[in-house]
Amino acid sequence: MLTLLLRVLACGTVALAPLEGYLLQVHGQSAKVVPALLIGVWLVSLARERRLPSPHPLHLLIALLAVVLLATSAVHVAEPFTLEYLVRWVPFLVITVVLADVASRAVPVRLLLAGAVAGAVVAAAGGLYSVVSGSLRATGPLEDPNDLAFFLVAALPLLVALPARGRSRVVLLVLGAVLVAGAAATFSRGGGIALGCALVWLIARRGLPVRAVVVTAAVTGVAALVFASTAQAELSRAFQEKSHIAGTNADTRMLRWQAASRMLADNPVLGVGPGGFRQEYAAAGHNAEIDEQTPVAHNLFLEVAAELGIPGFLLLVGLIAVGFVASERAWRRGLRREAVAVQAALLAVLVASIFLSEQYYLPLWSLVAIAVALEQRSLKESRCASST
Numbered sequence: 001m002l003t004l005l006l007r008v009l010a011c012g013t014v015a016l017a018p019l020e021g022y023l024l025q026v027h028g029q030s031a032k033v034v035p036a037l038l039i040g041v042w043l044v045s046l047a048r049e050r051r052l053p054s055p056h057p058l059h060l061l062i063a064l065l066a067v068v069l070l071a072t073s074a075v076h077v078a079e080p081f082t083l084e085y086l087v088r089w090v091p092f093l094v095i096t097v098v099l100a101d102v103a104s105r106a107v108p109v110r111l112l113l114a115g116a117v118a119g120a121v122v123a124a125a126g127g128l129y130s131v132v133s134g135s136l137r138a139t140g141p142l143e144d145p146n147d148l149a150f151f152l153v154a155a156l157p158l159l160v161a162l163p164a165r166g167r168s169r170v171v172l173l174v175l176g177a178v179l180v181a182g183a184a185a186t187f188s189r190g191g192g193i194a195l196g197c198a199l200v201w202l203i204a205r206r207g208l209p210v211r212a213v214v215v216t217a218a219v220t221g222v223a224a225l226v227f228a229s230t231a232q233a234e235l236s237r238a239f240q241e242k243s244h245i246a247g248t249n250a251d252t253r254m255l256r257w258q259a260a261s262r263m264l265a266d267n268p269v270l271g272v273g274p275g276g277f278r279q280e281y282a283a284a285g286h287n288a289e290i291d292e293q294t295p296v297a298h299n300l301f302l303e304v305a306a307e308l309g310i311p312g313f314l315l316l317v318g319l320i321a322v323g324f325v326a327s328e329r330a331w332r333r334g335l336r337r338e339a340v341a342v343q344a345a346l347l348a349v350l351v352a353s354i355f356l357s358e359q360y361y362l363p364l365w366s367l368v369a370i371a372v373a374l375e376q377r378s379l380k381e382s383r384c385a386s387s388t
Contacts, residue, residue, distance in 0.1 A: 002044065018119045058100060058319070066093055072274065072309065079273055081275025102373075104373040109377065120155030123148060128140075152183040154348050157199075159175060161337050194349070264309070277296065277297050299353070326371040333379070
């Protein structure tokens with residue numbers, strides 16, 4: 001019973017992550033229910049089995065990052081955003097440990113990846129519906145089109161890990177076309193670059209046949225032509241709006257990156273605290289944006305470095321490195337499809353995060369956790385094979 005609950009809740013956690021906006025419309029705390037239940041059931045399972053998660057470098061890095069977060073929060077506790085953002089950080093640290101453990105023993109990794117894809121497909125469909133309903137850029141369950149693109153390009157490579165036999169190939173191609181169309185409808189340049197990098201990685205590592213890319217692109221292209229022929233005026237307005245915004249976005253991002261760099265230079269050890277970028281931006285940016293005094297940095301790495309200092313930044317980089325190393329070990333031990341899919345998705349997340357502040361969304365954390373779980377599963381399989 002506990003295993004079934006863990007499977008349902010773990011898949012629900014990753015599937016509902018891109019649908020957060022829809023959940024918040026129901027209730028302000030509804031997005032936290034399933035992850036909280038997953039953590040609770042996981043703790044009960046540990047108590048019943050009288051065990052702890054198998055030790056892994058991931059746990060040390062998570063613990064050290066928690067220490068840095070608490071230390072910098074204590075220093076900056078009087079700041080208005082510190083506790084709010086500390087509370088946002090902690091669940092991601094916990095859920096990373098939980099997903100890594102349950103995916104290594106109780107939840108099949110492919111089932112977890114299928115859940116992530118399913119949630120992203122629903123989000124993509126919602127984004128496309130928002131365009132049909134009059135929005136110039138796809139938003140769907142998320143307010144910012146760039147955030148929606150982030151989820152979609154992170155999920156698209158995971159299709160490679162799912163079974164592709166007979167009719168299921170057609171289903172996967174359709175799902176891929178929906179994800180690509182949804183991402184394209186966001187007009188997110190960062191998302192497009194991230195998707196391109198992920199596809200190059202998949203092709204280079206022979207995780208995805210070029211033919212599948214061509215077929216998916218063809219299906220998406222036909223759908224795009226049909227949509228363009230029926231919504232020429234709306235599409236033209238969307239392109240004009242994106243062209244107008246693009247130049248402004250480039251300028252404001254540069255201003256924010258420079259401000260984040262100044263914050264890091266002035267506070268290299270513990271940064272300006274969780275949420276401190278918002279608080280310090282006006283001063284560090286010399287009031288360069290009069291109409292935006294408390295923004296995000298639009299760069300995960302610079303924002304984390306500015307808020308948590310060099311130690312926090314290095315620990316986050318260490319977590320990402322652990323994900324890549326773990327997935328590579330799993331790849332070498334035979335779990336090639338799953339490992340290369342996770343690597344490509346993680347690469348897409350990292351590239352997109354150069355242009356976005358996405359540390360408060362699940363894909364980065366869940367992909368690292370799944371990579372660690374793949375490594376542990378591959379190790380168990382290799383030990384069983386050697387013993388027989």
